[in-house]
Structures are given as structure tokens and as C-alpha cells.
Amino acid sequence: MRPEVRVRPAAGASLAGAAACLLAACAPPAPPVDTPPAPAAIEVQTEDVARFYDLYEATGGQPSAEQIQRDYLDRGSTGLRHLLAARNVNAENIARALAERPELYTNARTCLASLPRIADRLERTFRNLLEIYPEAEKPPVTILVSRGKPIAIAERGHGVQVALEGMCSDLAAKVLGGDADDRFVNVIAHEYIHVQQPAERDAPTVLQRTIAEGVAEFVGELISGGLANVAVHASAEGREREIETRFLADVGKTDLSAWFDNTTAEDPGQLGYWVGYRIAKAYYRRAPDKRAAIRDLIEAPDARALLAQSGWYPGIALD
Secondary structure (H helix, E strand, O other): OOOOOOEEEEOOOOOOOHOOOOOHHHOOOOOOOOOOOOOOEEEEEEEHHHHHHHHHOOOOOOOHHHHHHHHHHHOHHHHHHHHHOOOOOOOHHHHHHHHOOHHHHHHHHHHHHHHHHOOHHHHHHHHHHHHHHOOOOOOOOOEEEOOOOOOOOEOOOOEEEEEEEHHOOOHHHHHOOOOHHHHHHHOOOHHHHHHHHOOOOOOOOOOHHHHHHHHHHHHHHHHOOOOOOOHHHHHHOOOOHHHHHHHEEEEEEEOOOOOOOOOOOOOOOOHHHHHHHHHHHHHHOOOOOOOHHHHHHOOOOOOHHHHHHOOOOOOOOOO
């Protein structure tokens, strides 16, 4: 039985048309009356995008902070409200981003055309997840407009929030790679695995964060067919032994800056994603029961034990 991917546009919003196309593309035909009920829908919500661009059009692309607060944020979805609280997003810094980087929001409008094209791919992605991990939680994915960053966040109990202008930005193209369609699908897949994982503990070690991100990268690829962090993987090619030998020296540290959130103009950084992906892949390839391996990877209570059981070592050949 396949999961339903339900895309919920804003009723009556003038820019909801592109998002509404997703509904027709994703929703399966009505089942016969004797068919068992479908599993709970996995919603991809787009009403915040439509609401923002209605305001954007009405103000000539220059809404004030007061207008953003009243007409966008105060009427926002649950996912948008979570992003505001989790990542210090507010009307003032959205208005500042609009003034300082107007191209972010102009470019994001062109990405609206991507939404219908990703519909079938998202349906397959979520169906694949439920096939390999039937106990998956199914919170919504919210596509919204923010201040340019973060590109996407996820948290158990709160679903996934994806910033349209962030996903369509030059920064996303540099750090993540791929085209906009691929980024949407593969990043949503990656973040949706984070929703399934236990909450990250305070002050995680390099190894703990690496396992969490690597599992999301690996299982996300299994369900979507592509990597979320294409540029990071490309930057590490041919340097496996050197990078992973350095990684082993850092596994117990709580300073994550050598492995995460270290993108520069010259280097995508973020090599912890790549090392973690290789550890997760090694664990999966070694496991005789692949479904049990997926469960072990996602739930991973002990990062050191998982590393030991994976058979991974610096420079291991996996392809």
C-alpha cells in the first residue's frame, strides 16, 4: 500500500496555482469502497509560500517588517511558527534580507515551477521510506519563505521546514550541488530521516554528529535516489584515506567546526556528512538483514558501537 503525499496549497491565494498542481500529481485515485484505508498522509504544505508572494506582489517586492509580521508570519503554518522559534527568524530580519539581497526572492519565484515537477519523486521517496522503515513517523513537510538561511531544518515532533529562497540560492547550489529539483527532493529526503532519529544530545561529539548526518545522507539516498550534499562528496573524492585518518583523531571532540558548518568561498566543507555517509554505507553493506540495518542506523543509540560494527576504516573501498 503506497503512502499518500498530500500537498496543501493556500485556498484562494493567487500564487497557489503552481503548488496546487502538486495535488493533482500526487494524490492517488480514490480507492474502491472495499479497499483498506490508506496510511496517514504525508503532507507537503505550501500555503506559506503563496501567502508570502501575495504580499510580495502587493507591495512591489518591498513589504515592511510590520506587513511581514501581520500578513505573513501571524497567519503562518505550524511549520513556519516552529522555524521562527527554532532559528531566530522574524519580520525584521526577513525585511532586512529583502532589502539587502532582493535577488534571493526574485530567484525563488522561478523555483515555484519546480514544485509540480518534484511531485512524483516525492511520492516515490516517501513510499520507499515506508517500505524500508514501516514505523516511520509521518509529520508534514512545510515549504516556506524565510531570511535566506537556514536552507532546511528538521526535528522529531516538528517535521521538516524548507526555505524556498534558501533552496534556490547560489549558496545552496555551491554547498549542496545539483539542480533545484534534485535539491528539493534529496534534501527533503535527508531531513525526513532526521525526523525519525532520536533527538541530538547536548554537546554532541564529532562522531555522534557524523553518524546522525551520515545516516540521514545514506538512507536519504536510498529512498530518493540521490545525495543531498553532492558538492561535499565531490570535494572529497580521491582523498578518502587522508580525510578519514584526520577524522579518527577528532571523533571524541565536541568542537565540530572542522567537520560541520565550515563552508567557505573556496571549499564546501561539511566533510562530516561524507565520512558519516561512508560509515553508514559500510554498516549497511556488511549487515545480512538490510531492513534491520536500516532500523539500527536510524535509531543508532550508540555511535561508537555502530562505528565498531560497521567494519569501516580510513580509506575503505565502498563502490
